[in-house]
């Protein structure tokens with residue numbers, strides 16, 4: 001895969017996306033100069049944008065960063081990434097790329113896969129553990145994930161609908177056990193911007209997880225997609241809701 005050429009129109013859009021990241025970082029301080037960051041790379045559009053944003057930031061003289069891109073494999077779920085293309089893509093941005101293998105999900109959870117819950121949760125947990133262990137062992141301070149604004153809305157709704165609580169995914173969160181921080185630089189970027197920006201970019205070939213569409217997240221995502229067609233503002237509205245609690249009506 002040759003070095004990526006980003007079309008001019010996309011450069012403008014990238015500036016807009018970057019400004020959203022920068023503004024959020026000014027407020028939340030999730031990334032600081034000299035941080036050592038692992039980027040969790042699935043191979044999809046969000047991961048790719050994340051690599052691009054942090055590579056641009058790390059190249060500015062006042063914000064040196066030590067970045068490593070990591071893809072975690074799991075043979076059970078059938079997602080497959082073209083490793084060579086991904087490596088070439090990251091290296092074209094001046095960032096090293098490695099893969100790690102996650103622990104398999106236990107047999108009981110595989111049997112439970114039809115119920116769509118335990119398997120996905122455990123697969124995600126094992127993936128995060130693989131990233132955390134590597135980060136701790138090699139002295140990385142943070143793990144960056146490509147969740148965006150629509151993921152925040154999705155998670156908020158999922159928790160309300162299936163768990164009876166109000167919780168989502170924060171911009172940063174430090175794990176007590178590992179002392180490593182998860183960061184989400186795209187948390188204030190709506191997915192439509194990412195879809196638009198990656199429309200013209202040839203991403204590495206990726207076979208997605210076979211359980212992805214059937215998960216609860218998949219169901220909530222589909223529902224939101226339907227609503228968004230008619231009411232594009234609902235994502236902003238959902239994301240704002242925890243900051244606007246009307247206690248007198250609870």
Ligand SMILES: Nc1ncnc2c1ncn2[C@@H]1O[C@H](COP(=O)(O)OP(=O)(O)OP(=O)(O)O)[C@@H](O)[C@H]1O
Pocket residue numbers: 039040041042043044045046047048070071072073127144145146147
């Ligand atoms: N196999 C993996 N290895 C490393 N990190 C991963 C992997 N899968 C997901 N991640 C990280 O977790 C984030 C959220 O995962 P999720 O499966 O929800 O991806 P997504 O929303 O489809 O994003 P993407 O467009 O990057 O695939 C990704 O953006 C990425 O940072």
